Amino acid sequence: MDQRVLAPLRERSSVKLDDVPSTLLIPLAARAFGDAMFPTFAAGDAYAAPALRKMDVDVSPFLRDKPSVFGVLSRTQVFKQLASDFFERHPYAIGANLGCGLTHYFQWLDNHTNHWLDADVAQVMRLRKRLLPASNKRHLNALVDLSQPGWWQRLGLPERRSEVPVLLMCEGVLMYLEAHEVDHVLHEFGQNAPAGSEMLFDTLSWLAIGCASMHPSVCHTHAEFKWGSKHMRDFTAPHPRLALRSEHSIMDDYDFSMALASSSFRALWGVPLYGLMRLSVGD
Numbered sequence: 001m002d003q004r005v006l007a008p009l010r011e012r013s014s015v016k017l018d019d020v021p022s023t024l025l026i027p028l029a030a031r032a033f034g035d036a037m038f039p040t041f042a043a044g045d046a047y048a049a050p051a052l053r054k055m056d057v058d059v060s061p062f063l064r065d066k067p068s069v070f071g072v073l074s075r076t077q078v079f080k081q082l083a084s085d086f087f088e089r090h091p092y093a094i095g096a097n098l099g100c101g102l103t104h105y106f107q108w109l110d111n112h113t114n115h116w117l118d119a120d121v122a123q124v125m126r127l128r129k130r131l132l133p134a135s136n137k138r139h140l141n142a143l144v145d146l147s148q149p150g151w152w153q154r155l156g157l158p159e160r161r162s163e164v165p166v167l168l169m170c171e172g173v174l175m176y177l178e179a180h181e182v183d184h185v186l187h188e189f190g191q192n193a194p195a196g197s198e199m200l201f202d203t204l205s206w207l208a209i210g211c212a213s214m215h216p217s218v219c220h221t222h223a224e225f226k227w228g229s230k231h232m233r234d235f236t237a238p239h240p241r242l243a244l245r246s247e248h249s250i251m252d253d254y255d256f257s258m259a260l261a262s263s264s265f266r267a268l269w270g271v272p273l274y275g276l277m278r279l280s281v282g283d
Helices: 021-037 048-055 066-089 122-131 179-192 256-269
Strands: 094-098 115-120 139-143 166-170 198-204 242-249 274-281
Touching: 021 048, 021 066, 021 122, 048 122, 066 094, 066 166, 066 198, 066 242, 066 274, 115 122, 122 139, 179 242, 179 274, 242 256
Parallel strands: 094 115, 094 166, 115 139, 166 198
Antiparallel strands: 198 274, 242 274
């Protein structure tokens, strides 16, 4: 392992990020170093390790949290597969990663005809511009703040009457928004997206709200979990056009105890402790 990841996090970081933006280091570290830890779930990210070298930021606390490293790699596989399936059905569609951090999904999803938009808050996008420039003319960067309504129009995403659907991804984003902000995000997707559009996002249970200090990786960022699902209908209630197409477990393959805990929690509380949701919009 690169020796530059071994110093304490707060002492060596040359990059200063606010609480929630700093959570981008968790998936970045997992994709940079996690392939060797979990080769079956290797992401093969060509950009993560070079970005970390340029940042000269310590990520060793995140790498000690092996379940979270696995979780990032596992959910990356699910996001990639679902997105690839979408672009196979809609090869000329637009995809957007909202709250993209320093993740570069277009390296895996570029089919030579689709378009991709990476968007995040200004602080993150300034860093991204330096470390991860857009790869081609079909790959754009933009600013977005999902806590502020009207982001669909500000991003210039296709209007509802468009014949070409849109794929949205929110990875490690919604749990840091307030409940009413998440409702607004889902409503805006349902209200504006062309028929056949899909939205992929990971979600925590409501029992995680206020407990980020207990998470072995997120606790180093001082971000807080503010939203989690109480009922499965929470995902579709914000707009009548929304439909839950599939639900995906993330941690089942980590070990038997994790799989048992996940399935038991889902059976007892009716929502996943941690999972990935795929929504679509109808006519």
